[in-house]
Amino acid sequence: MSDYDVIVVGSGNAALCAGLAAKERGATVLVIEKAPEDMAGGNSKYTAGAMRFAYDGKQDLLPLLQNPDDHRLPDTEFGAYTSEHFSKDLLGFNDGRPLSPEQQYLVAQSYPTMAWLASHDVRFEPIYSRQTFQKDGKHIFWGGLTLAARHEGVGLVESEMKALRALGGEIRFDCAAIDLIVEEGRVCGVVTENDAGQREDIRARAVVLACGGFEASKALREKYIGEDWGKAKVRGTPFNTGAGLEMAFKLGARAHGLYEGCHATPMDLHMPEYGNLDLPHDQRKNYRKICYFLGIMVNAEAERFVDEGKDFRNYTYAQFGRAIIEQPGHFAWQIFDSKINHLLYEEYHFADAHYVEAATLDALIEKLDGVEDKAKLRRTIDGYNAAVDDAVPFDPTVRDGKGTKGLTLPKSNWAQKIDKGPFRAYPVTGGITFTYGGLQVSDRGGVVHEEGHEIPGLFACGELVGGVFFNGYPGGSGLTSGAVFGRRAGYGAAAQ
Template sequence: MPGKQVIVVGSGNAAMSAGIAALEAGADVLMLEKAGPDLAGGNTKYTAGAMRIAYETSDALLPLLANRNDPRLPHTDFGTYPAQKFADDLLGFNEGRPLSPEQRVLVSASYEAVRWLAGHGVTYEPIYSRQSFEKDGRHIFWGGLTLAAENEGVGLFDMERSAFEHLGGRIRYSAGVTGLLTKGDKVTGVRVGDEAISADAIILACGGFEASEAMRVARMGPAWAAAKVRGTPHNTGDGLHMAFELGAAQYGSFKGCHATPMDLHMRDFGNLDLPPKERKNYRKICYFLGVMLNARGERFVDEGINFRNYTYAQFGRAVLEQPGHIAWQVFDAKVTDLLYAEYSFRDASFVEADTLEDLARKLDGVDTAAALSTLQDFNAAVDDAPPFDPTVLDGKRTHGLALDKTNWAQRLDTPPFRAFPVTGGITFTYGGLKVDEAGGVIKEDGTPIAGLFACGELVGGVFFGGYPGGSGLTSGTVFGRRAGQGAAS
């Protein structure tokens, strides 16, 4: 008996996971991608490829590694990241909500989903450069985020596409889906311009609405008109519009999004003239090693409240909400060697001075006197007793400020001083569709839309007020796999 005809709309990590799962289940799968070959892959190519998973021991990670003979491994402490810790991290961003059903699925299925991809040739490597610090001759991992796909997001897309095509999947590029075909209450295919393509099931995996300024403003507020779009220009809410036209329920936090501080002078859509691997270099997420000032010369967040994995999504929003939608990240020479590569990237924007007074005068758009006063008050408030230790929440803090820094607070006293201008960047949106246990899209009345499935950014209820780094790609794989299995069954 021939397999079901399944169409996957989109070609990012969630779409590829759905396509691979559907092919495994015996379906014939056609993937329709709005972009051409160069920009295929949705937001996946723009990521660092990190995937957050629950694991009890370091041994659980070894089957996933591209190089199990890496000489650093015997000197590496991966720690543990049990399911309860993953759940607690999600709860910390839920603004008082209990875990959603989608979050429970994400946690419980995270390891198995990533290992499933490994069974299809996707390999991973420890994130030594961004998630570990050397301490007493060992590489100590922190923040619960350990592995990324080999060659980051570009590598993840390439490996998934290879697996998809090896199983017999087909991809059409420059084939943006413009509508859904229906017969009675069932979705029976899609429309690509004037062309109608029939199928037994459709999987929407074409992203959220972050690349639509009009939708951002309507759903999230006027400040989001100024957001830099970090990822693909093609995620303009097409899948949401098509599903809502069929009565799909609106589900999750439509005001929430994955955001991050970005270089102020980055162009929208991650500077598409650069190789995809380099586009991530416009993030600026080492604020925890220094301080951030707004145009009033004031600090506006506790830069050290937690590891940056748990704060960059909220701090990207916080920067965007400042006057002029800008801030400056200030560091001294003590942390130069700890700053990530994006701070020395060829196009990195910064100013430098040998005194804080001169630095404050160079902060374009900032109240100079207020900025200098803030930096001097910060220095005076630093507790010198606790040792600085970036591998843990070290408790090295300030005392007596209106907004104290609670970890990694070091005096800014070693020239040269550098300051980097940033704004808020948006990667993906949180609001989306309600799906059932098979990935089927649910209507407002609680019944499924026959023949319609969804995964990836389109699934609402996974994230609310924030985001533990690396969870987005894992979510795409978890819900993509379910949708693929559901569509093929």
Template structure:
């Protein structure tokens, strides 16, 4: 075997998704010579970010501040929108509640404090921002739209637009991008990282420099999903890239990086029952099914199995996929009637709606026992409040099922009886987006080893960086986390490379 070829840069970024691109741009901005190594081809570049809805969660003072980063077209759309402030306190509360208080306080503090600055910085790099009004809100919704304050902004054209904007910014610089360049292992001497080894068709090539790992988790690795997430997870459809195999996550741990976070959990959400087994850019972005709050969801036995109105969908969708996956055949059916079907998110138009004039007829079309589904609906309807005038499609309305009813599973908000036919159902299954387990890092993006010491020359950002999300997550916080710590890791890795050069003079 021939000896590996060598090249040297100040900063080596592994992974070309949102986090890696922000890291590369930040390192370049700090004066570093940067190379970005992407395992995918140019056509498949972008990691999980490319398949995302590209919503970013950031602190702000309300709609007027949000408007300062919007495109002209989005500004025009925002005329019919309002948005309450999203404060630091609210952000911290959302991180803590979804992670049951386990989220790392230092990392969370940086994420929250730097979230809006990251949005503005990304705009300066060419990212085009808009509101979520066309993504999450039906055109049939009457009157003004009060946008979820935590769904601050989204990238124009979703993940595809986000990745295109960031690569456009990279291509305006002298940052070197190598595609089809899967990193195989870290080049280490003790705890110190000197670069990476890239797997080639007929050998290896070594790239030296301080290293930023932005290579994702293991959402596309069936063996690791079965090992860490449990029975059946190897069969769950992958919402993102097929290149998220966890290779560098394993290699970093083998080199001494400390594993942290929730290795038994993942972002998993309701997807169309016909979801592709791996991310398909023509289908994946349009098949999420997040309007379950406006109806009920049953399994193949016709039974409800979770509180559809526990909270706003942005605070529950990332854990709802798992409870669907735990059902027989990993299937659920979302059922609506004519009081709410007009509220469904626009993406539902891509699904195969099943219509019926009676619950019994609907059950037959879904291959569910009519008696079982009728019993479920009758019991649910009986537990719904008689006065439904307080129903508020845009906010938690407290319209809940009776605590004195015999329901095994309550509905805490939006509890309207299914009583206005024709009824409409959509089949759903579980789709995995990203995994929560990762490696430890400090508030400056520096990787920490098993003994609690820094690993000189090694940084991380994005999904591979653990410690912030446990059990669940607030929608949009993942991309923001990648951008915030990508900026930080880029600056830090550039500074480390500069200091190292000066020492060698």
């Protein structure tokens, strides 16, 4: 006798979508979460809530909006973001690999999944503050990323929890899954443990693992990604320590995807070791530092190490977060002048943002701790300034082609001289959000055994699905992937 039809392990976006899908198909559903209620929601709660999906124009977006009567909409140009464009963006991070089956499914199901969420009253709003520039009286969206949940990741999790409970789904907190119950080769429940060490067996017809990757485990980061990654700041929850992977591997699950890959982002060097949910939702994101495209980044050896203007930051921040953690000392400085101060995102003006400021470049350089060769840094900046092409106008709404000439490492777009004081520099490191290596899952979300068959009764979604991302990803794809594969796993589990 089963206590539930489906148990979902985890309470983030993917887990809640799995639970919602299973409830939609008539299953009795229990979502269990290791964290206490105030820290539940997995990594999803720490995100900006943006979701990337294919759409053909404004008419596709209006049904998804929290407020379709927003007065700005008539003066907004969303453009289109086709399936072909989404596929091309993913291919840009595949290091020559073709689209994986998981990526193809992500693209194909991205808009239907958004519409499905909206049908459960999980709705979105345009990202005017971070994804638009004003031009000729219009709000121009760029980079193919247009919508986010109201109140960001916290709002997304709260909306999905509300939708799940409205259908009769149950959620238990302080309820960690420590093992899977298996009888006659079939997963039929979970052994749980609360913070007081009390254990309970909860039985089900199917179990969905949706409890994240291994980014919060220093040992597993060093094992799979590299020694440098022991120094990474964990952008999100401290609870994603690879427990789902370990339970699945114990049953012979097949590893899948790029285990040395992860989603990273430039973060304030002096942020806490983990994300801080004690901050209000509108401040939590402010540890990120992703306006590097408006200035330059230099390492401890006084050298630039990436093309800061290679592409819109949606397409580079994951790669550049990784590049920073792999620099000497695991840090870098982002340097700006006052010309672009009004374009810096709010995270740079946040009360707890760490930076140094000076009226002159020489005075600023003297304040850059960790950079020993100050004269070399001055030469690096002077060389960059001399290479800037002043003939091309600066336009942050497009890849403006305003680059440098003659540098071994160019800046391809948005290159402006750093010459107007006062000057600021922000110390950054690499922050890890989630890991790419996971499990192989079937076309209905079932976990695949090393021998090629599904493990009966076991499903997976979210970060536990391998093969979705490789050498980075276009921003906003992570939450969409969680929703897409969560929905699929929930339907698959309910069919049991």
